[in-house]
Amino acid sequence: MTAASASASAPAPDGTAQSGAPADTWDVVVVGGGPPGENAAQYAIQGSDRTAVIVEAELVGGECSYWACMPSKALLRPWNVLDDARHMPGVKSLVGDRGLDVAAVLERRDTIVNHHDDGSQVQWANGAGIDVVRGRGRLAGERTVEVTAADGSVRTLHARHAVVLATGTTAAVPPVPGLREALPWTSRDVTNQHEVPARVAVVGGGVVACEATTWLQALGSQVTLIGNAPGLLPRNEPFAGDLVRQRMEELGVTVHLSASVDRVERADARDTGEGHVHGGPVTVHFGDGSVTVDEILVATGRVPASRDIGLDTVGLTDATDRRGYLPVDDHLTVTGAQGDWLYVVGDLNGRALLTHMGKYQARIAGAVIAARAEGRSLDGPWYRDTADHDQVPQVTFTDPEVASVGLSEQDARDKGVDVEAVEYDLASVAGTYLLREDYRGRAKLVIDRAADVLVGATFVGPDVAELLHSATVAVVGRVPLPTLWHAVPSYPTASEIWLRLLESRYSPS
Ligand SMILES: Cc1cc2nc3c(=O)[nH]c(=O)nc-3n(C[C@H](O)[C@H](O)[C@H](O)COP(=O)(O)OP(=O)(O)OC[C@H]3O[C@@H](n4cnc5c(N)ncnc54)[C@H](O)[C@@H]3O)c2cc1C
Numbered sequence: 001m002t003a004a005s006a007s008a009s010a011p012a013p014d015g016t017a018q019s020g021a022p023a024d025t026w027d028v029v030v031v032g033g034g035p036p037g038e039n040a041a042q043y044a045i046q047g048s049d050r051t052a053v054i055v056e057a058e059l060v061g062g063e064c065s066y067w068a069c070m071p072s073k074a075l076l077r078p079w080n081v082l083d084d085a086r087h088m089p090g091v092k093s094l095v096g097d098r099g100l101d102v103a104a105v106l107e108r109r110d111t112i113v114n115h116h117d118d119g120s121q122v123q124w125a126n127g128a129g130i131d132v133v134r135g136r137g138r139l140a141g142e143r144t145v146e147v148t149a150a151d152g153s154v155r156t157l158h159a160r161h162a163v164v165l166a167t168g169t170t171a172a173v174p175p176v177p178g179l180r181e182a183l184p185w186t187s188r189d190v191t192n193q194h195e196v197p198a199r200v201a202v203v204g205g206g207v208v209a210c211e212a213t214t215w216l217q218a219l220g221s222q223v224t225l226i227g228n229a230p231g232l233l234p235r236n237e238p239f240a241g242d243l244v245r246q247r248m249e250e251l252g253v254t255v256h257l258s259a260s261v262d263r264v265e266r267a268d269a270r271d272t273g274e275g276h277v278h279g280g281p282v283t284v285h286f287g288d289g290s291v292t293v294d295e296i297l298v299a300t301g302r303v304p305a306s307r308d309i310g311l312d313t314v315g316l317t318d319a320t321d322r323r324g325y326l327p328v329d330d331h332l333t334v335t336g337a338q339g340d341w342l343y344v345v346g347d348l349n350g351r352a353l354l355t356h357m358g359k360y361q362a363r364i365a366g367a368v369i370a371a372r373a374e375g376r377s378l379d380g381p382w383y384r385d386t387a388d389h390d391q392v393p394q395v396t397f398t399d400p401e402v403a404s405v406g407l408s409e410q411d412a413r414d415k416g417v418d419v420e421a422v423e424y425d426l427a428s429v430a431g432t433y434l435l436r437e438d439y440r441g442r443a444k445l446v447i448d449r450a451a452d453v454l455v456g457a458t459f460v461g462p463d464v465a466e467l468l469h470s471a472t473v474a475v476v477g478r479v480p481l482p483t484l485w486h487a488v489p490s491y492p493t494a495s496e497i498w499l500r501l502l503e504s505r506y507s508p509s
């Protein structure tokens, strides 16, 4: 605890603040302690004597740390290592056709989610001068947040400058007959699975469905994926979903696309706890087909946590969009709120459901809160969310990985950009051949022909994740292509794909 925050509340032995503290007023009150909430609090007060508090209903660190990004990537990495080893002469004879050590993989995952203990996160917050109040928060008028603790006690917090809402999302379960009653797995179960069901039906075809399918099959499940879109990963360039599907099928996954689940039957659904199989066999009916499995995973998108956060108490009853997200302006201030005190960062504003984008928004919101508190102007590059406008990077950690930034070719055309696209086989650069002789992958640049700059890039292949930031710099910096020509990629790295792509477009004049 810093002196500044200690004066705002009395600390409990675990570092969280307690009811009955002398003053329940902070400069900034943040509702929701995921990474965006944490960062908003940090950036709003750092280098000042302002105070901040995070209200958290579950664990500080949020969905990302315990039930999403971190456990999913922990479950995916061992497969990458094993698959690389299986294809590397000099190593593959040592590995043979052995599978993963499932118990060790799950144990490492448990270490990475810190066994669902958020003590170190609370310690970080306190070290940054941020208090933590446990409980469920909701607005209760302007600059006021009411917190209901697990024991039912209610406490009212006041903010001098700002309230930041960062309550995120939960898994959506579509209204399919029998589905809810079957107690299906959602992202929380599959990222925290303690058992490996022999047969799993994965419903969805987006990022969660494709990543989860990758680790489920690697752990030994027989997976049937049922998606209602015509391709996998439909927000990406179509070749990305095609390559991911091709690899899934090679590994034994059954993929049904343009297929809608219409009915689910499970005779003895039981709530056996997170990550355990929730009862006996379940039959999933879709179109003309059906499949009987030991567990069903629903990965069909997210629902914003905007329902019970007191928007009505500040005149924002109709402020959410039709999906329930709470729109903001580029200062991350809620559209339509009176005065400049209410901010939304992270998934809840619906701009980009990604941790790194939520944290970026939080850095902007924090800087805006600090500037407004100090009466400074909001002119300048630090105070506006620009990256959410067509410059969002994302890596999907499937086999192969999919890394993209900015606009797909189709999105760019839909926006009226005069587009030219170049594509190249990632396997034909020396750097990837050295990684794997059987390397398969593809890269694509989307070029705004008039401005001669990149507006999008996609890389698909093993280990492409780290290639992405070069493209993000080029897209955000609007680096002219003739200038990129002088950014020489090292030999022999996968980055030489940049040279090949630019050669396809070489036109000195
Ligand atoms: C399986 C999976 C894998 C993912 N992998 C990645 C990835 O690799 N990379 C990536 O960038 N993104 C990934 N994402 C997306 C990422 O998890 C989210 O974008 C991110 O968690 C959003 O952060 P947030 O703080 O806005 O919301 P959340 O992480 O949902 O956090 C919200 C917090 O608010 C708390 N809260 C909610 N309501 C209240 C209330 N009323 N009072 C107090 N507290 C409240 C919750 O308990 C929670 O701690 C993944 C998502 C899933 C489902």
Ligand SMILES: NC(=O)c1ccc[n+]([C@@H]2O[C@H](COP(=O)([O-])OP(=O)(O)OC[C@H]3O[C@@H](n4cnc5c(N)ncnc54)[C@H](O)[C@@H]3O)[C@@H](O)[C@H]2O)c1
Pocket (backbone or CB within 6 Å): 174, 203, 204, 205, 206, 207, 208, 209, 211, 226, 227, 228, 229, 233, 234, 259, 260, 261, 299, 300, 301, 302, 353, 354, 394, 395, 396, 397
């Ligand atoms: N590596 C990462 O960056 C990462 C990993 C996981 C999740 N995330 C984020 O989390 C968010 C949620 O991911 P998600 O995959 O749950 O949602 P999503 O919106 O990306 O995909 C949902 C998919 O489910 C399909 N679908 C919807 N209803 C269906 C139905 N009734 N039957 C069959 N299919 C159906 C849709 O066609 C869509 O493809 C995403 O926005 C994503 O960016 C990111």
